[in-house]
Amino acid sequence: MLTNSAIIEERTGDELKQLIIAEMKTFVKESPVNWSDVLQGPYYDEPIIQFASADDPLFGEYKSIIGPGHATPQEVLERSFGSGSYSGGSVISVVLPIHEAIRKANRQQKDRASREWALLRTFGDEHFLKAARVHLTDYIKKLGYHAAAPLETDWYSITGTETDPVSNWSERHVAYAAGLGTFSLNDGFISEKGIAIRLLSAVTDLQLPPDPRSAISHTGNCLLCSKGNCGVCITRCPVQAISKDGHDKIACMKFVYGQGSREWAVESGGEAKSGAGCGLCQTKVPCESRNPMRSAK
Numbered sequence: 001m002l003t004n005s006a007i008i009e010e011r012t013g014d015e016l017k018q019l020i021i022a023e024m025k026t027f028v029k030e031s032p033v034n035w036s037d038v039l040q041g042p043y044y045d046e047p048i049i050q051f052a053s054a055d056d057p058l059f060g061e062y063k064s065i066i067g068p069g070h071a072t073p074q075e076v077l078e079r080s081f082g083s084g085s086y087s088g089g090s091v092i093s094v095v096l097p098i099h100e101a102i103r104k105a106n107r108q109q110k111d112r113a114s115r116e117w118a119l120l121r122t123f124g125d126e127h128f129l130k131a132a133r134v135h136l137t138d139y140i141k142k143l144g145y146h147a148a149a150p151l152e153t154d155w156y157s158i159t160g161t162e163t164d165p166v167s168n169w170s171e172r173h174v175a176y177a178a179g180l181g182t183f184s185l186n187d188g189f190i191s192e193k194g195i196a197i198r199l200l201s202a203v204t205d206l207q208l209p210p211d212p213r214s215a216i217s218h219t220g221n222c223l224l225c226s227k228g229n230c231g232v233c234i235t236r237c238p239v240q241a242i243s244k245d246g247h248d249k250i251a252c253m254k255f256v257y258g259q260g261s262r263e264w265a266v267e268s269g270g271e272a273k274s275g276a277g278c279g280l281c282q283t284k285v286p287c288e289s290r291n292p293m294r295s296a297k
């Protein structure tokens with residue numbers, strides 16, 4: 001059996017990427033946290049995993065695109081492992097496609113999330129994403145490297161919840177940097193497995209070859225933004241929070257995490273603090289489970 005240092009020394013960067021990808025695919029397939037007895041199925045299907053360089057200048061640009069508080073990968077590593085410890089690294093981003101049965105249930109909905117989507121919000125989002133972030137960083141540590149998942153740190157926060165909610169580590173922007181897809185009209189992230197997904201990420205000092213970004217713009221996978229011929233998510237939104245001009249985050253947030261949503265979460269078997277979510281703009285839309293621009297090109 002190879003020791004951890006032998007695993008590192010004898011493998012190329014691409015082989016190490018494949019090890020991490022295989023580890024996360026196995027975790028998603030086998031973790032009991034990714035299983036609902038109530039739904040008799042998993043929350044998520046096989047993930048897509050890609051990598052960005054920690055030194056990608058885009059992370060610096062996010063200080064103006066998102067806000068000055070958005071952390072760079074260097075800041076993530078230095079906050080966890082000490083200032084002056086930084087000498088490069090990688091950002092790992094994971095797309096988790098939502099299982100078909102949960103998407104199908106939400107497709108039938110017109111006014112609020114389905115019971116299945118509400119259960120996903122508590123157990124798939126809050127419980128499983130946490131378990132997967134911890135698993136990913138633990139695995140990299142076992143390989144002998146530092147790793148931190150920003151959403152598991154004590155400095156991670158969401159501010160401006162009354163006016164313009166914004167976090168200091170945006171999983172969608174990280175996924176964009178790793179070449180996993182683009183934003184949509186409604187702000188959602190459209191990957192090759194569509195928009196009905198969840199995202200997680202971690203930063204490591206292990207230097208791995210980055211994946212390329214091929215998107216023509218930051219909204220390149222959105223049919224309406226790219227070809228002007230969609231807008232189905234506008235009609236799906238139960239609170240008219242989406243228009244051709246974009247996404248009203250406050251109207252969305254009040255509905256998605258408000259009192260009614262919390263009550264529906266509990267009634268469905270989830271937790272009040274998670275809310276039921278909504279996701280109507282992510283189901284029964286052309287980008288639900290694929291990149292619609294792939295077939296439209």
Ligand code: B12
Nearest residue numbers: 166167170171186187188189195198199218253277278279
């Ligand atoms: C705060 C938050 C919300 C807020 C605000 C959302 C928002 N747009 O910011 C509210 C409460 C409204 C919300 C709602 C929902 N959320 Co939410 N939310 C978050 C959270 C915690 C932070 C998001 C954040 O910081 N955004 C930063 C701001 C700046 O991003 P933005 O406004 O979207 O970005 C725009 C600009 O940056 C712009 N842009 C301009 N110029 C440029 C240039 C470049 C190069 C780039 C890249 C971008 C760019 O493009 C973007 C789109 O217009 C993340 C988890 C995380 N930490 O990432 C989950 C997250 C974004 N939410 C998620 C989900 C699933 C939902 C809901 C479906 C609810 C549910 N669970 O059922 C709805 C969907 C709303 C929607 N249509 O996007 C998923 C996203 C899945 C996806 N496919 O996109 C995330 C990633 C959670 C997760 N771990 O998977 N959410």
